[in-house]
Amino acid sequence: MNQKQKSKIEVTLMYLVILITSIIIFYPLVWTVGMSLNQGTSLYSSSLIPENFSLEHYKWLFSDESDYLLWYKNSLIVSISVAAGSVIITSLVAYAFSRYQFVGKKNALYIFLLLQMFPVMMAMVALYIFLNMIGMLDTLTGLILVYLGGQIPFNAWLVKGYFDTIPRELDEAARIDGAGHLRVFWSVMLPLAKPILAVVALFNFMMPLFDFLLPSIVLSSQDNYTLAVGLFNFINDRFANNFTRFAAGSILIAVPVATVYLFLQRYLISGLTAGGTKG
């Protein structure tokens, strides 16, 4: 009986902890939804549960007055290009590193591992000057190229680690049947490595979508802004006045992204664990 009571108290306490955590998690999210539905653009007069529900901010985002759709489009262009490009480049690099012996292979792997740790930030002055010199400053192409180059060290390791687990017998069998280097890559390796390539694509789709630092260095004109930079500048100057519109804009990003995340969380975690423990 005593044991049972103790257990009951414990379970109640655990549910209580979960409840409190859930409230802390939901509070800012619900608050933002509430803000976005308030009438008027002033944060001073807004409240958590709006007195007058209105969708005016959402309508405003889609009107000609705002650049929101343009930023959305820019972000999608960057994200899709980086996701597609990174899968192609890293799988080729990882294939060479996993299946071939060549001069400089080991040193290159060391360098990759070291470079993973350094943030782009450290090199931003150089990137800024360099992009300026080759005329790629304030272009989406420049931004995409920087992302593509920067993701190689981490993702090459990730994909190489996965390729290493694919038995070599498979590609040797294909070789005996007369398949060339590229044929083995295309018909044996790629189909088997689909899960990890999906993870790479997902990471590299999300990363530019969330990143603020690099686009804020590279992009300077309103027309080229991605969502993160656009929304930051949108509320930076007129904080209190634009907040309700900002809230509406945030929700239109957060809802699709969160949905995708919750559906794919298992793959994301498996990808990260593979990267951390296997290589």
Add this chain to the structure above:
Amino acid sequence: MNHNSNNNFKNHNPNIATILSIIFAGLGQLYNRRFLKGTIFILLELAFLVTLFDTINFGLWGLRTLGTIPGTDHSIRLLVFGVLALIATIILIALYVGNVMDARNQAKKIKDGWQPKGLKDTIIDFYDTAFPYLMTVPGLLLMIFVVIFPLIFSVLLAFTNYNLYNSPPRNLVDWVGFENFKELITVPIWQDTFISVLAWTIVWTVVATTLQIALGLFLALIVNDPRIRFKKLIRTILILPWAVPAFVTILIFSAMFNDDFGAINRDIIIPLLGGEGIPWLSEPFYARTAIILIQTWLGFPFIFALFTGVLQSISKDWYEAADVDGGSRFQKFRFITFPHVMFATAPLLIMQYAQNFNNFNIIYLFNEGGPPVRNQNAGGTDILISWVYKLTFETNNYAMAAVISLIMGLIISGFAFYQFRQTKSFKEEGEL
């Protein structure tokens, strides 16, 4: 006939091939009677001498002097060219060494009586050896330009006097050796700022990351308890902060913590505690507290998800054995759960520390590193990385920004070193 030719090749001397190919790329190959290859190498070296030699020479000159005529020579452009020329030189030297090795090895093979294959087979052979290089070249080129070159450039910048008042095209930038480092340690305003920013960076990294790991572990243990129901729903809720884009949540929190109209003061602090509310954004101590709390909110779900996966993979046998031995719940946690979880995730947890060390987003988006602090040129919540950003884009003190980047790089190398030793597949690679 065949016998004869074999005898001829007995006199084939690898040393001659080596020396010839050192004198001029391709000569060694000609000596080896690889006429096509030899001709291609000779043409390549000629093309290099005609087109690139001057450029590279100019680049290296620029790197040495950073220009000599103020107003005409643009030091920073010269530095960019110089670094690129340096990288090109290293690659070319590697290629040249490759050419010499190729001539020597082939000469040795010929001496041992190896018969050269036909043109078609040679091309196939070439394709086979070159294939891994062909696969990696596009990626490596991109990496050289956007990662390696900028890093070298930043390191070099730390040893110049490039800043707003001394910048091209009007002035020349010069090499100043360790002058900037001395200034950082001896000039009071730099010294004060550096020490307080570094101290806060360390506190921030350790406290914020440890808190998010502890909370993640605690919640993972609770939700994993067999008596808890609705596990799937609870897990989805707890992962939610990870699913919402971080820049969105940080900006929202920044509004909620606002001193004047923020919801935290207006709806929670003032009704409960009374008074004027807490100066979250204008008082360094409160700003720092707020930032740590926000990062815990943002960061624990990932750890939670990670630990949940590991907890489910721990075999039940361990716990049953512990029950037989009469182990208490704390002992089970201390000797089974905790070591298991930590062992499986250690590299990822180290990565979390490294990430927070470099966590620019939260510092800058929350309060732009503010509030300002007297007698310092960094804000109260600025960590090293956001300070570098400010030095670069607000005060244009490029040289000092590079110095601090370099110091950050050294600290990060510590993390990297640990990672080197941990990564399993690298160890496997070592055994190859």
